Amino acid sequence: MHDNQLLTPDALPEVITRYLKAHRAHDTATAVTAFTGEATVIDDGNTYQGTEEIEGWLSRSATEFTYTIHLTNAQQTDATHYIATHHLEGNFPGGTIDLRYQFTLRDDLIERLVIEP
Template sequence: MSTDQPQSIAPEALPEVVTGFLAAHRAHDTAAALGFLRPDATVTDDGRTYRGAPAIEAWMNRSAGEYTYTTELTGAQRADAEHYVATHHLEGDFPGGAVDLHYRFRLGGGLIEDLRIEP
């Protein structure tokens, strides 16, 4: 991420590409979510990195059915024009039952170039 210190922002101040991706991801609409990603994007989740649309699509389809959970956007940060963090609180039937996850976005060319999901 950028060397700038991230600043808290209102979740509605996140870029449309970020909020659109999050809404599609939450709705398990893989096709719509992929539309917010560069074709060569990378997603890192649970220690695994997925590169390119086919790998990301497979990850999204697999993760959509793995557990049942609710998610709530609880915070947002902006480091610079290309780096944003959206914090979500998840509760469900996954190990541990509850977790706060940070979705760290790097944008490029108006789309998501890199996404890292981590506690």
């Protein structure tokens, strides 16, 4: 397989699509089911480890700001690594940002998610 194979957004693995849809809908209960029990999320330089911390992070990110999120690019870097680039617009500092959601999968669940510009 080629490095950084571009995908159409609907070609992303089901678990990533499920997480992204739930995240957009502020459905924390569904979003958290996409992660392994000992998953790690790194967002804005902060690390969240395990289901409880990830659930807290999801709840906060759902209520802290109001924003729209659009998937602008999707790629697969190898068998277990995917990058989904999102364009966000909202009432957070700066107003717009493009963020790369870097997913590592294990057993069809998200083992690690790093979110950075």
